[in-house]
Amino acid sequence: DAGVIQSPRHEVTEMGQEVTLRCKPISGHNSLFWYRQTMMRGLELLIYFNNNVPIDDSGMPEDRFSAKMPNASFSTLKIQPSEPRDSAVYFCASIGNTDTQYFGPGTRLTVL
């Protein structure tokens, strides 16, 4: 299995631009998680889906952030408009029948 796939691996954009991060979970996994990691705040859970349905989005920082999971093999996290304080590494993780989360390699976002 290829594991959790995220794209792009690195994204540099200017303040005000729209950013879309993508995630492909492990095939057969039915839950998907988006995290943000920064030096100041550590690893934060933004949102998670079960069977493509958002279950808990209480970690989404504000309305500029949105996430979708149109099918079992794809999810997006969108930031519009982006701000410098959104600079972080964004991880996607998926989970199957066990309670073990498997992480993707992350997308390093820099907003100038």
Add this chain to the structure above:
Amino acid sequence: GEDVEQSLFLSVREGDSSVINCTYTDSSSTYLYWYKQEPGAGLQLLTYIFSNMDMKQDQRLTVLLNKKDKHLSLRIADTQTGDSAIYFCAENTGFQKLVFGTGTRLLVSP
């Protein structure tokens, strides 16, 4: 609140044992996990322990769980330079949701 606490930094010499400690908050957590993060990479699951166990050993890794004190530890025997990374403990707070600790940066010197 849900704060899983870890010491920030640990430095050991190659060949020594490393012990990384974690204090969690939810006594009803069913699983507790240790993840490893190498520079520029995602979190890699190292091991986990069921809450009804006191100890789990997996090659060089030993996990100890003290439920009374909500204390979890990870011991790495014969630590190697390749073990240098950030180690996160995490607790399962329900419905597959994990709460992660702040991470402990392990530095192994030759």
